[in-house]
């Protein structure tokens with residue numbers, strides 16, 4: 645008997661994979677892919693190869709965060725819009741358009757594997773588990789149910805997805821199942837320490853100039869329960885960084901005593917991107933983000949507004965305050 649409760653659907657997942665023998669299959673994730681997205685794509689590729697399919701991994705803009713480059717080094721990624729495939733599989737992509745504008749022109753994907761609470765069931769077969777800490781957790785669990793061993797490289801890719809999406813096993817989404825499956829991956833060659841070094845101790849120096857500016861910008865609202873940090877186009881230019889270097893910054897205000905919601909607002913491509921974090925799933929930040937056509941998880945969301953933050957700020961703080969009042 646297993647000490648964990650498995651995700652349902654493993655059998656149907658594998659039977660769909662079986663039918664893909666000889667077919668070209670595009671594996672797509674979301675724009676600005678994180679560790680969970682990349683890890684899930686690499687693991688899915690491996691599964692499809694075992695079933696005799698011909699997988700192609702898509703990577704929009706060919707851009708991977710610096711601290712994830714070591715994982716993708718040995719793989720080929722192609723522009724999603726340039727793939728010629730028979731079927732598409734989406735991973736870690738709550739809504740189809742998160743993959744990029746080109747997704748508007750795609751047929752209905754065969755399959756989606758995802759865990760974003762704000763996600764939609766847009767594929768023919770949706771393996772959708774909002775209770776899961778990571779898409780890689782779902783895939784690892786399916787492999788575990790089939791008692792499939794994976795190579796060290798695949799175990800590493802899956803572990804990266806789990807460790808990053810759980811904030812090093814610290815977010816409220818972390819369960820006994822998460823830890824059990826991570827241990828299984830470690831037993832198959834994922835090295836927790838080495839992965840930690842690669843992911844978390846590999847920050848470019850320029851990022852620290854950005855962090856300095858971010859910390860200086862912190863503003864506190866509603867008796868210090870809301871904390872917002874702000875970065876502008878100028879900050880990115882002067883520090884030689886890009887919006888990708890904002891990864892993880894929101895966790896600084898999150899650690900401040902009394903802060904219930906931490907946010908970062910930054911300029912990206914002429915728009916303002918806002919990410920919010922909390923430690924309390926009952927605050928349902930996913931429902932707040934949905935008002936601005938964003939999404940994510942109970943405690944971690946993001947959305948984009950077509951306006952400057954300066955114009956949006958007052959309305960943002962008051963609507964966030966109203967949301968917190970309603971969910972407290």
Ligand SMILES: [Mn+2]
Pocket residue numbers: 680681736759777778779809
């Ligand atoms: Mn994820």
